[in-house]
Amino acid sequence: MGSILSAITRPPCAETLGAEPIAEFREESRIEIAFHPNETMLNPRGTVQGGFVAAMLDDVMGPALVAASGGKEAPVTLDLTVSYIGPVMPGRVIGKGRVVSRTKSTAFLEAELFTEAGELLARATSTARIFPIS
Amino acid sequence: MTKIWEGQRSPSAKLMGSEFISFDEEANELTTRYTPPPSFASPRGAVQGGLIAGFLDEVMGGALLASTGGERLPLNLDLNLTFVSMVPLSPIIAKGRVVKAGRRVAFLEGELYDEGDGRLLARATSTALPTPVPGAE
Numbered sequence: 001m002g003s004i005l006s007a008i009t010r011p012p013c014a015e016t017l018g019a020e021p022i023a024e025f026r027e028e029s030r031i032e033i034a035f036h037p038n039e040t041m042l043n044p045r046g047t048v049q050g051g052f053v054a055a056m057l058d059d060v061m062g063p064a065l066v067a068a069s070g071g072k073e074a075p076v077t078l079d080l081t082v083s084y085i086g087p088v089m090p091g092r093v094i095g096k097g098r099v100v101s102r103t104k105s106t107a108f109l110e111a112e113l114f115t116e117a118g119e120l121l122a123r124a125t126s127t128a129r130i131f132p133i134s
Numbered sequence: 135m136t137k138i139w140e141g142q143r144s145p146s147a148k149l150m151g152s153e154f155i156s157f158d159e160e161a162n163e164l165t166t167r168y169t170p171p172p173s174f175a176s177p178r179g180a181v182q183g184g185l186i187a188g189f190l191d192e193v194m195g196g197a198l199l200a201s202t203g204g205e206r207l208p209l210n211l212d213l214n215l216t217f218v219s220m221v222p223l224s225p226i227i228a229k230g231r232v233v234k235a236g237r238r239v240a241f242l243e244g245e246l247y248d249e250g251d252g253r254l255l256a257r258a259t260s261t262a263l264p265t266p267v268p269g270a271e
Contacts, residue, residue: 012175013182042145043195043207045268049146050210051188058184077183082213126183 060095193230208262
């Protein structure tokens with residue numbers, strides 16, 4: 001499990017978001033990853049810009065599918081719908097992602113972002129195409 | 135005096151390498167050029183999906199700002215994205231548009247195009263609350 005999660009955090013986008021794997025629940029197709037949004041991502045209001053919130057949600061739902069497949073498959077997001085519930089501040093936030101359902105080539109994914117205290121900040125769902133990875 | 139939607143008005147705009155191109159007052163449409171930094175790359179070497187949202191969020195927000203004469207910024211309630219084509223790590227042209235804005239709610243939409251060949255890369259819509267610009271009256 002450790003090697004799959006560390007492979008997931010290696011791409012630049014994961015570094016940018018400060019992805020930190022927390023836990024994996026493979027039988028339930030769920031994963032938890034913390035992120036560290038920073039001051040370079042702020043909008044004029046001083047909160048983390050919506051696109052970066054979408055990025056964190058995308059970057060925890062994708063790995064849920066990769067981990068559930070034992071590192072054999074990866075998703076390409078076709079659409080992403082985000083609901084913004086509370087302001088996201090720079091610091092550490094907790095992402096929880098899961099595969100809702102899947103066929104051979106398509107998956108429905110979802111994710112939520114929480115403060116460390118457990119308050120819900122944002123939710124997202126997505127439709128993804130599944131590809132094998134070598 | 136430079137209008138704020140013509141400059142890099144926030145840290146996130148700066149990070150995305152945002153450059154104002156034009157604002158069409160009749161269509162309430164803002165056009166901006168962005169240069170994705172290498173730190174946005176996915177394992178496939180394209181811009182990661184959620185980070186594509188960043189460019190659309192910026193340009194849609196800028197469209198509301200420009201259409202209200204610099205007085206209103208959107209507080210997004212939702213963002214709905216369609217990823218049509220992979221977004222390469224090269225300059226993109228973004229268009230943001232106010233579909234309709236009232237005092238209490240604004241409906242926004244936007245598209246991203248590859249600057250090189252003009253192909254459509256992604257689309258978005260958003261429901262937002264128009265809020266006063268921080269630091270304004």
